[in-house]
Amino acid sequence: MYTKWLNQTNNSEIEIVGGKNASLGEMISNLKSKDIKIPNGFVISAISYQQFINNNNLNTQISNLKLSSNVKGTCKNIRDLIINGDFPLAIEQEIISMYHQLSHQHQTKNVDVAVRSSSTAEDMPDASFAGQQDTYLNVTGEKQLLQYVKKCFASLFNYRAVSYRNSMGYGDKVVKLSICVQKMVRSDLGCAGVAFSIDGDSGNPDVVVINGSYGLGEMVVSGQVNPDEFVVFKKKLDEFKPIIDKKLGKKDIKMVYSDSQNTQIVSTTAKEQSSFCLNETQILQLSKWVVEIENYYSKLHGKWTPMDIEWAVDGLTHQLYIVQARPETVVSKTNSNYLIEYSLEPFQSKDLMVSGTAVGDKISSGKVKIIDHIDSPEINDFCDGDILVTSITDPDWEPIMKRSSAIITEKGGRTCHAAIVARELGVNAIVGASNCLQVLQDNQHVTVCCAEGEQGFVYRGILKFEEKKIDLSTLPKIKTNLMMNVGSPSMAYKSSRIPNSGVGLARQEFIINNFIKVHPLALVNYHTINEKKLKHEVDKLWRGFDSPVQFYIDKLTYGISKIASAFYPKDVIVRFSDFKSNEYRNLLGGNIYEPHEENPMIGWRGASRYYSENFEPAFELECLAIKKAREEIGLDNIIVMIPFCRTLSECTKVLKVMAKYGLTRGENGLKVYLMCEIPSNVILAEQFCQLVDGFSIGSNDLTQLTLGLDRDSELVSYLYNERNPAVTMMLSNVIRTCKKNGVKIGICGQGPSDYPDFAAFLVSEKIDSISVVPDSVIKTTHAIKNIEMTNQSKI
Secondary structure, three states, rough: EEEEEEOOOHHHHHHHHHHHHHHHHHHHHOOHHHHOOOOOEEEEEEEHHHHHHHHHOOOOHHHHHHHHHOOOHHHHHHHHHHHHHOOOOHHHHHHHHHHHHHHHOOOOOOEEEEEEEEEEOOOOOOOOOOOOOOOEEEEOOOHHHHHHHHHHHHOOOOOOHHHHHHHHHOOOOOOOOOEEEEOOOOOOOOOOEEOOOOOOOOOOOEEEEHHHHHHHHHHHHOOOOOOEEEEEEHOOOOOOOEEEEEOOOOOOOEEEEOOOEEEEEEEOOOHHHHHHHHHHHHHHHHHHHHHHHHHHHHHHHOOOOOOOEEEEEEOOOOEEEEEEEEOOOOHHHOOEEEEEEEOEEEEOHHHHHHHEEEEEEEEEEEEEEEOOOOOOOHHHHHOOOEEEEEOOOHHHHHHHHOOOEEEEEEOOOOOHHHHHHHHHOEEEEEEEEEEEHHOOOOOOOEEEEOOOEEEEEEEEEOOOEEEEEEEHOOOOOOOEEEEEEOOOHHHHHOOOOOOOOOOOHHHHHHHHHHHHHHHHHHOHHHOOOOOOOHHHHHHHHOOOOHHHHHHHHHHHHHHHHHHHHHHOOOOOEOOOOOOOOOHHHHOOOOOHHOOOOOHHHHOOHHHHOOOOOOOHHHHHHHHHHHHHHHHOOOOOOOEEEEOOOHHHHHHHHHHHHHHEEEOOOHHOOOOEEEOOOHHHHHHHHHHOOOOOOOEOHHHHHHHHHHHHHOOOOOOOOHHHHOOOOHHHHHHHHHHHHHHHHOEEEEEEOHHHHHHHHHEEEEEEEEEEEEEEEHHHEEEEEEEEHHHHHHHHOOO
């Protein structure tokens, strides 16, 4: 059996057709009812490969490879012999016949095809082997096809492939190669990329992560382009449109067909660079297919099997296709019972040099080594523990990548080759660091930090950092609801792995400050901005979105949704923005719209802004973002919270404005909480309980306003203490009032984690929940357990 159609094979034939072909055949045969589109093609079997090797008397050279003292030279010799070898006549005729049949199916004399390698050791549960053998695109005509089939056979003996097999323990196994000859999808006129059914950094199993760019998908896989990224929440795919993040990539180049050669790289247009490569319908369709494929393979293997999938959109028909699928073999194998936390030691000066997309969450230090290409003589000077800095990587780089303490690439996204291999090797990495080759210099000592969120940072010099390994299975069970204060959406997935009862405080200010960066009124009034520099900066931010206002709504929605989806279905309390006027002024355009106040801490902040005619248009955008997250994405676990609400009438006004923009308390299960941080909230707690569903104590502001001091002033800081009897009496009173009225009450200040006696007081008062920052959850869990055990022993 030399050839067979893809729909005639399946996963039981890996030894004959290789992992990649078996997977494609399995999907074509078993996922028809799901209407998943896979381009047709045929398989050149591993039997054909072995017959070719026998016909050209190459068995001896291949068997001697592992004994060779010059592995690179021997590999090259074998490749040359294969490329110059001859097919057995029967195999050649069968390949040509199948190619003509495929061409006939597509009503053309010579159909354009992709020639893809598929080894019998590929896509195994313990190693992906992705990219080790070669793929050739835009192959046309029987003569060219036969030549590229031989090149594919030869790629089994690329030095990188032999090295990888040895490092993964496959060196002594007989590995054969099958080939898929598949109808090319005209993604050179459309777009292509990769999709994972798991988050590659945190291991979150509930999302689909899609990377894509215009042109052929090789640019995304190899990391030659900084792609668009889309994240979709799986749990709501059947009922809603749960796109929880969109990031516009640079996408300055693309790979297309060429008349003179198979492919060429050209510049993208300005429109392509400023547009997302996939629309909403395509994102959701692709995500549903990814989930269907994951579900099928999980059932097939009898265990959860996250998938690594390549996709393409034909620019002529606009049809979406799946072109490859393999099990993900790195992130899904990590031990979820352990959490390793890296953090830079505080009080160090940090000189930021370069930033890019963080791969993982590690920190490492070393000496910079800039290497232009794999054959560069500088590679001989590379020492174990050095930091590899280059434009992009491919599988040839793996021997040096595994020796690195960190990898920094100029191009690429979270699913490019460098990112995938870095995760597999456990090496710290930053990709898409656009100016790294200009800023960094050989032999500089730097610290590479990926522990601060989605962005990775390169700091000058060797900084001190801490590494903590936490066994989550040893955390004690507690009766008190312990929630988290989560500001960064990018850290939410990792934080959600720690045992918790949800999110007690998600601050919108962090999202606005870090991901939006512009004053909302500058976007509302975009068309009246006269300052050219400001308008230019704002223009750069909203590229890819329908309008400046939609940019604000969508980015805020995505930030909120990432946090809410990470903890779903547990409660996530999202506080409306509580910037002070001096903080708002720091945003782009803030100087135009913000007043100067002598004491912003007790000035125009919180609730007083929302119903003000000067700020209501901005508050409308916040309401629309919450509404979109709850009703379009389906994250009904979001509870909204009103901060710094001084009076009952103010609370009523805010509720009225919220309802005006689609957020009516009680409608669609919407709960509204009040930030209890002003003495009036405690004194009038009975009346406030009639207007809201819950209270969350903000002990920082409540302490400063009860004691009449400025918590930012070092002159009176010694007086600041939330354990002061005046403050604890306030807390005791409001907890009692809420309990009497059946209203939930929690606390989201840092006091309980800093002071065990304060936590003991709150537990004894029977507070419903305590919320602390993720770094304090472990410590606070143990403290509360001790308190509960002590209380129990007294009964």
